[in-house]
Amino acid sequence: MSLADGPLPSACPACVALPATEALAESRRRAAAAGLVLSVPGLKDAAGMALAERTLAALPGVTAARVNLTLKRIGVTASPDITPQHLTEALSRVGILALELDPALLSTRESERRGRDLLMRLGVAGFSMMNIMLLSVAVWSGAEAATRDLFHWISAMIALPTLAFAGQPFFASALASLRARRLGMDVPISLALILSSAISLYETIRGGEHAYFDAAVSLCFFLLIGRYLDFRSRAAARSAAEELAALEVPRAVRLADGREQLVPIADILPGDLVLVRPGARMPVDGVVAEGASELDRSLLTGETLPVAVAAGAATSAGEMNLTGPLTVRVTAAGRESSLHRMADLVAIAESARNRYMSLADRMARRYSPAVHLLALASFVGWMIHSGGDVRLAVNVAAAVLIITCPCALALAVPSVVTAASGRLFRKGLLIKDGTALERLAEVDTVVFDKTGTLTLGAPVAAELDAHRPGDLEIAAALAAASSHPLARALAEAIAARGLLPAPVSDLRERPGYGVEGLWQGRRVRLGRAAWLGAEAGAETATWLAVDGQAPVEFRFIDRIRPGARDAVAALTAAGLRVRLMSGDARAPVAALAADLGIADWQAEMLPADKAAAITAETAGGHRVLMVGDGLNDTVALAAAHVSISPASALDAARVASDIVLLGQDLAPIADARRIAVTARRRIKQNFALSLGYNAVAVPVALIGLATPLIAALAMSTSSLTVTLNALRLK
């Protein structure tokens, strides 16, 4: 925080005049920083913002809640006994989806400080540019002799300190790249700034006609705009990554000396006992020491059928515990857990992708040496031509440097990327990687995962009409007693048909098996097929047994994610190949593929199979977009040319993907591709535009006809055209 760093600079008199307000605001900020942070991806307008703030402020124990709509976050100051769950539940009651964030991981301070620093330099450069331009207009329109000299002197007094201050980012980076023995884009920029201000100062002292102070300062100003936009999109990508890491607050309940302690996962050691309640995710790899339950492995393997476990069974991190509490003896935690071992595979797959060179880099690599050579050639040429007139030759070389300087080039990419990622963010897509948009534009094949990606991964009871209402009423009563996802889905579906639960007494949940109770003196049970003596089928199902009657099967289907149909249709219509790869059994995969109109599908694929399939596609010259959410997709996500995962995905999958979908809807994926293609086209147009300006202006500079007026005109028109072109993006 810049205010805490030291005494206030005199450049900010208003701050000095208002110390009390500042101190108050500062203490408020500190308090907020120590409070809770929630992510609210769906918040869009003033009404939602006011609703969220009022809802939270009305909760007892909450002192303040403030929405930041730009970052889509809420900062809440509350008494220590308020947990994030209280807040997210209160918000979900009024229809706002909120997710808890780990404030410790949101280290935005440093990047905020850098952003403000750049903005401050930009402000100073803008101020100086306007003043010098005013003076320059007088010179261009014919001020002479003493007046012209006076104006040049005043310009110099404004320009030189400004360049020394505002040009620092370029000088620093040019120095760094020179030390590394490379010629980055910043070397010609710094050279142009220094050379042009030096030659202008010399001309001013000599009472000469041309001074390039205005050009130097406006060059600095436009370049800083590009730098700032670039920084903004990078910071947004970085904070997106941080936000996702912060989404999963990793804690585990450790059992020590018979007491339960909530500890960070980093503190868990192999051999510890960890309690995993129903509905919680396994934090570690381990062996069940006590208890029986069912585990949902869909995130890891793509299987939709839950697996029963009892004492002695091995479990791995990331699995969801469904029915009973489990005590797990830890075999591996943190870095050694299977979840993290997967990260190594991801790192290998990613290293291939990191070799991707962005359009801007490719451009800079070619352009930078050309600029140097051109300036040098003009210097040498004019030295020979004029018979050793150093002053004239340096003048021309400086003009060439200023005109070729990549003002518009520096704006060409950041302006488009900023416009595009802003648009995508509004549609609910977080771009985690700067080059993701460019890569997305090159895609010709889309590979979808099934469970959790094309479907919601949440079961819905099917074909209830086939059952007797009496059975449904008993099933409703039994299902209501359990928190198992199948039971909850069943209770919900039956309640939606307007049936009331039958009066069942002595309800008891048998972890790992089901629920039982007494109805009209008869024992009734709802649960696993094996427990009720029935034959389990291939589909997800639960069974109801009333004593003296044959068990009845309740089938479940996985609900298709909203927008999945639209996304698949739009991608196919855009001429892309759409494939479906799932780890699930053949029957459900085939049904879904037929439903969505995907002709090319494969089932029962292992994680390595998926990655191999993607590598084969790549080797066949295709650029693959992978959309997936599970651990079994992680390696495939990293191996693909570009990847997207929904926010509900496992941590590892989100880390491996380039773009994260914040809402439930899949439809934005098709939009994202369309926007990426347009953005790529705009970037190329921008390059062409700025090179076109150079093609006109450089010959003028080379033959020594460039005046400060021409330099100023060429620079500002090209920068403006490029920015306006970027804003056309829809």
Place this chain on the structure above:
Amino acid sequence: MDTLAILIPVSLLLGGLGLAAFLWALRSRQYDDPEGDARRILDDQWDHRPKP
């Protein structure tokens, strides 16, 4: 030409005021949530009575 001696310092001073105002706004974090601040004005909660 005498007017220049007055006008140039005046224009620099006015520009400087603008710069100072910008820097103040920057430091008091008024650029942290441009989107939210733009929409806050549409909130009708305190339309009929002042905020206590």
